Amino acid sequence: MLNSxxxxxxxxxxxxxxxxVALVLGAWQMFIRSPLHTWISDPEWYYRSLTAHGTVMGxxxxxxxxxxxxxxxxxxxxxxxxxxxxxAWAGFGLILVGAVTAMVxxxxxxxxxLYTFYPPLIGSAFYYIGVVLVVVGSWIWVxxxxxxxxxxxxxxxxxxxxxxxxxNVAGAYLWAWTAVGAxxxxxxxxxxxxxxxxxxxxxxxxxxFFSWTLHAIVYFWLMPTYIAYYTIVPRAIGGKLxxxxxxxxxxxLFLVVAMPxxxxxxxxxxxVGAGFKFIHSAFTAMVALPTLxxxxxxxxxxEIAGRLRGGRxxxxxxxxxxWNNPIMLATAFSFVLLxxxxxxxxxxxxxxxxxxIHNTQWITGxxxxxxxxxxxxxxxxxxxxxxxxxxxxxFDSFRLMRLQLWLWFVGMIITTFPWHYVGILGMPRxxxxxxxxxxxxxxxxxxxxxxxxxxxILLISGALFILILIRGQRSPAMxxxxxxxxxxxxxxxSVPVALNSYGLWLALxxxxxxxxxxxxxxxxxxxxxxxxxxxxxxxQ
Amino acid sequence: xxxxxTDHAATAIRAxxxxxxxxxxxxxxxxxxxxxxxxxQATMPQARVETADPTxxxxxxxxxxxxxxxxxxxxxSVTVRAIGQQYSFTPQCILIPTDTTINIRxxxxxxxxxxxxQGTTVNTMLVPGYISVQxxxxxxxxxxxxxxxxxxxxxxxxxxxxxxxxxxxEFMAMASKxxxxxxxx
Numbered sequence: 001m002l003n004s005x006x007x008x009x010x011x012x013x014x015x016x017x018x019x020x021v022a023l024v025l026g027a028w029q030m031f032i033r034s035p036l037h038t039w040i041s042d043p044e045w046y047y048r049s050l051t052a053h054g055t056v057m058g059x060x061x062x063x064x065x066x067x068x069x070x071x072x073x074x075x076x077x078x079x080x081x082x083x084x085x086x087x088a089w090a091g092f093g094l095i096l097v098g099a100v101t102a103m104v105x106x107x108x109x110x111x112x113x114l115y116t117f118y119p120p121l122i123g124s125a126f127y128y129i130g131v132v133l134v135v136v137g138s139w140i141w142v143x144x145x146x147x148x149x150x151x152x153x154x155x156x157x158x159x160x161x162x163x164x165x166x167x168n169v170a171g172a173y174l175w176a177w178t179a180v181g182a183x184x185x186x187x188x189x190x191x192x193x194x195x196x197x198x199x200x201x202x203x204x205x206x207x208x209f210f211s212w213t214l215h216a217i218v219y220f221w222l223m224p225t226y227i228a229y230y231t232i233v234p235r236a237i238g239g240k241l242x243x244x245x246x247x248x249x250x251x252x253l254f255l256v257v258a259m260p261x262x263x264x265x266x267x268x269x270x271x272v273g274a275g276f277k278f279i280h281s282a283f284t285a286m287v288a289l290p291t292l293x294x295x296x297x298x299x300x301x302x303e304i305a306g307r308l309r310g311g312r313x314x315x316x317x318x319x320x321x322x323w324n325n326p327i328m329l330a331t332a333f334s335f336v337l338l339x340x341x342x343x344x345x346x347x348x349x350x351x352x353x354x355x356x357i358h359n360t361q362w363i364t365g366x367x368x369x370x371x372x373x374x375x376x377x378x379x380x381x382x383x384x385x386x387x388x389x390x391x392x393x394x395f396d397s398f399r400l401m402r403l404q405l406w407l408w409f410v411g412m413i414i415t416t417f418p419w420h421y422v423g424i425l426g427m428p429r430x431x432x433x434x435x436x437x438x439x440x441x442x443x444x445x446x447x448x449x450x451x452x453x454x455x456x457i458l459l460i461s462g463a464l465f466i467l468i469l470i471r472g473q474r475s476p477a478m479x480x481x482x483x484x485x486x487x488x489x490x491x492x493x494s495v496p497v498a499l500n501s502y503g504l505w506l507a508l509x510x511x512x513x514x515x516x517x518x519x520x521x522x523x524x525x526x527x528x529x530x531x532x533x534x535x536x537x538x539x540q
Numbered sequence: 541x542x543x544x545x546t547d548h549a550a551t552a553i554r555a556x557x558x559x560x561x562x563x564x565x566x567x568x569x570x571x572x573x574x575x576x577x578x579x580x581q582a583t584m585p586q587a588r589v590e591t592a593d594p595t596x597x598x599x600x601x602x603x604x605x606x607x608x609x610x611x612x613x614x615x616x617s618v619t620v621r622a623i624g625q626q627y628s629f630t631p632q633c634i635l636i637p638t639d640t641t642i643n644i645r646x647x648x649x650x651x652x653x654x655x656x657x658q659g660t661t662v663n664t665m666l667v668p669g670y671i672s673v674q675x676x677x678x679x680x681x682x683x684x685x686x687x688x689x690x691x692x693x694x695x696x697x698x699x700x701x702x703x704x705x706x707x708x709x710e711f712m713a714m715a716s717k718x719x720x721x722x723x724x725x
Contacts (some may be wrong), residue, residue: 043695043696043697044694045695047693047694047696107574108698110692112693114691117710118651118652118690120650120651120652120668121651121652121692121693149671203651203652203667203668203669204667204669204670205669207652207665221550240554242552243552243556246556246560254552266665268654268663268664268665268672269665269667269670270586270587270589270590270647270664270665270666270667270670270671270672270673271589271667271669271670272585273585273587273588273589274584274585274586274587277585278575278578278585281571281574282571282574282575285567285570285571285574288563288566288567288570289563289564289567292559292563292566293559293560293563293569296559296560296563297556300555302562346570349570349574350570350573350574350577351574351578351583351584351585352574352577352578352583352661354584355661355662355663356565356660356661356663358654358656358663358689359654359656359663359665359689359690360656360689389669424656425659426656426657426658426659426685426687428654428656428687428688428689429689430691430696431687431689431697432696433697433698434697438685440607440658440676440685441685468671489548489552490548490549490552523589527589527591529591529593529669530591530669530670531669532593532594532595532650532668532669533594533650535626535650535651535693537693537694
């Protein structure tokens, strides 16, 4: 049951439209700082573009995907029309208004602070207000997801919550809580300064608040991808989900351990003591657990599909998989990129290894591999899977889809692998220009050139993706069958209360945030004399 | 059907539990490795938080200009004091002896910067208001680039310092004549 098709399509279209724009900016940035281009006469343009790219890709694009997909999950898994559709449109409107409000000062060069804000650099207040509006719009979605599930549970007291909806609401709660860190920073620290009410700011405290959001936001980006692994992939390739219970465990684990680990982003910071750095490092190791569980469950589910299709022997089932199916291809690519990205993540989580690559191009390479690679490739798969159900039209450009996915996969590897390498050489991130004639940097020129070429491949793939979606909107109408999610091999007749509700996990999420963040934040907030003068930024 | 369906379910759960155990062991091993490396002093985060007011750095305290650079301590170690500001380091070229414990103490005079010595594990944020402390040891003489690794506004791409590692005896000879050393020409 997909009643709110226009609403969901509006979210996806806005998401992919801003994604397309930000992709162009990203490719331009790769090119402009590579040896393929000479000195950019005004580096400020680079930072302007970088701010727009990061803000759109980090805040606007994935939030819209999570929301649109969330509404689709709510309606089709609960078989219940979306309650509060007007509110949902209001949330969408807030995101649109917020994105425009933020991007106008950025494009004028009035807010080139990058998406991480990092005060005491302070840009135009409208930039921050725009970001706040985007977050507020998404919180409407959080509330709607919670309300829809509550009403459904009231009507279906004895039925387990479908896994897709269970995971979707877990993602919504995770986002609601993780956004609080940046919201506190914006509302209590940055905006008073940006509006001229105050002139000093504690930069160290701001970084700790931001780290609260900065890590778990990645798991919010990841949620639609993991939901697709569990609830779309097995069905789409003609198999069954190996274990419904393990899916639930993975999602509640994300809820609990994604949050209290963000200080690993501040390993190199002077304002956080060694003890909490160690605690956050250890907790970061734990966040690998739900991913390792997922890898097992999804590989086992895919194996089931391969064997149902006649595959035999220890590896024969791999050849029997439907490789012509874009969802199969996307999943395989996503897993490969997730494997490499996860390995890099294990390096980042260790204080000792992190010192060699902290804030180098390695880090940029790492999160592009995880987000741009493993996560976004499944956003494509979600769109491909949902599109005919949303448009009510045929959608059979499979050859183009496969080409698009291949280009994205290859492009992402060509972009990010050399990027990691120059990071190990110590190339700092976020610079508009490098002097490759310097003998110490000359060895990086080749790798940076390769990265830039990878960026262009990604650009072609992105354009192809949007073309495929447009074709899908123009193809002949058809009657789409009901949108379904994967069935488990052993569908749950009943599940434990703990895996059918969130109370325990939300208590743990908030409790662990308080124990792992409460003391560092209180200590920084109470320490006198660490507020420093704001440095206002703006193109002349 | 010779097998009972519940046997399938039991087998599935057993495989899943085995894998979950392996996953937990992998993670315990990784966390154990990190703890081991930490306890054995591979590289440790600074032990305590220290503050410095960026608006008075130039007037008083350890970061006044005349005190910046490399200083030989009574215990034989060398303390390097440096400041990052838009868009340079002071001193712009840091002089370091080989085979000596180096304690770097640095802060920022304005916005957030970073101090990274390429090819080494020296890598720290410079946050205005706070003092970053990191220790290092260089075995061989040589020159290193020291870029700022965090965006610090429109001139960030030009913020590169240098580190020159010289032979310990040469450094000691210089240190006997001058209290604060650097390789700024």
